[in-house]
Amino acid sequence: MDAITFAVQLLNGVQYGLVLFLVASGLTLVFGILGVINLAHGAFYMLGAYLAWAIASYTGSFALALVGALAISFALGVALEEVFVKRMIGRDHLAQVLLSFGLILVIDELRQILFGKDVHSVAPPSWLQGSIQLTEVLSYPVYRIALCLVCLVLAVAIFYVIQRTRLGMIIRAGAENRDMTRCLGIPFDLVNRYVFAGGIALAGLGGILVAPISTVFPGMGDGMLILSFVVVVLGGIGSVTGAAIGALLIGLTDTFGKVFFPQVSSILIYVLMAGVLLWRPNGLLGKA
């Protein structure tokens, strides 16, 4: 493999990893801060993509689709927190798993009623439609590069909010000790709501941003959910930095696995996860 091909594959791996991070960050935030296992995370990813497709094909504008689908995802998150999820905080994981599994079925049903089960595609904004010639025969779509940049910016934004702002401090304090935070008079329940809604919005955003390079189809959330869990477990539950490292590791392992060890590529990421868990049972950056 020559240097250029290696660099392109590296780019492929990093780009895949960044998308995984975008989706998995929402999962790890909700898990780390609310202590709620959200199996429906993949369903919200799919819903984001379908909403983006619906709005984009109705208005013809990707920007509107982005804003609209994101707003709907966030609002849905707020509503679900109010109605269901807040009752699940502190309950045992089985109850949470049942609730979120139910949500998967309901969301799938809604998608079926609203959008049907066809496969769709979403056109990227016209100024991102070109591609860059990398080698004689291979070019790289501009949208994929833009996607990388957007994911990077979002990652930085998430880190900034959590590490440097007052809101982030409350979130971290709440994750550390929920009861003590409440005792200090901090409106932690309100924070919970927006963290949950933010997590859903991140899943939706993942779906929206991936829609133009992926396709929009009914089962798209299933594979993403499993990968997100692998990322979260690998990085350490609740750790956003861990999720970032985990996502990049998975992206690179998967990409280079497919190139160098095609026969076993499907199990490589799980071997990686098992190896890391043997070495660090709580994940790379997980707390004991």
Place this chain on the structure above:
Amino acid sequence: MSQSIVSSRPLDRRRFLMGSAGALAAGAAFRFPTPAIAQPAPLKVGFMLPYSGTFAKLGKFIDDGFRLYVEQQGGSLGGRPIQFVQVDDESKPESATDNMNRLVGREKVDVVVGTVHSGVAMAMVKVARDTNTMLIIPNAGVNEATGPLCAPNIFRTSFSNWQVCEPMGKVMFDEGRRNVVTITWRYAAGQQMVGAFAEGFTKAGGKVVEELALPFPEVEFQALITRIATLKPDAVFAFFAGGGAVKFVKDYAAAGLNKSVPLYGAGFLTDGTIPAQGEAANGIKTTLHYADNLDNAANKSFLTAFKAKTGQDGDIYAVQGFDAAALMAAGLSATKGDWGARAQVAAAMQAAKFDSPRGPLSFSKANNPVQNVYLREVRNGRNELVSVAGQAVSDPARGCRAQS
């Protein structure tokens, strides 16, 4: 009503609704044509199809196609009213045996029609052989079903994986392609299609440089597309279907490969997926036992009727469902509606010859269709006919002990 619902997830409302609707539709349909006296007992057809997941649309079209034929016959086949039971197989091989057993055991269906996914179909074939249930496969092309596992009670109205891909080998060689890379999902259908293509291509004198594969149903193609760009073959032969086919074709075009390395494939790469693939699909050549603009009377009237029924454009999946009903009708007419005379029914089905929307259709000793395989090219958002890649192609049915 709810007793006619077979489901692995009892809480699934969609399946409940679909089943109820099906039963109602069947109930409404056979009230008209048959006289009030001596009404024959309805024949119970069990659909075991993917109503959710990657292949959901395919399952629905097969279902619609079958029902269209039955409706055209006034709700009955060979004088027997038809009643439907539906099971969503979810394209999951692990629950296939249970689903099939439920249809055969609890629902006591007379015939099972299914399915799309080859792994699921294999499990269905095993149960059908064990219980001597009549099975009509309306899509899954797994070679074994009409190969080593062939049986008098197992029919197929679609194709074998070998059948639709082997003719492409010669086509590509004749178009001057010598070094070719293949790419597919690593599962039975993918490997058999690519294998059959490689067989035809090597026989013609070409060389398969590398066989790329990724796990089903993964859709992260970027690493393998980069690999293709490194190998710079004369052409690529691909098999994907559904959402995966859309994404592969788009990714392939987005990487600019379609300009330098022409893409060929099994017909499923561009069947039912072109609207979502858009311009990325232009110029892709595929072989299949159907093309959108086949110029025959049966196809024209089929497409018109299908559009009128569903509001959607019919495709090969709908045709395969339609022909499954036509095949049953051939068996039932021979015995005047007596499904119990199974040997006669099966013999009449095997001897059936009719003008399918896909062209002349008959059946081999292994109950696999004998049919034309067409070379098509995507133009103007359609799979347009280029030429007949193989006339009356018959699967070799390797491993099938020829039936009497």
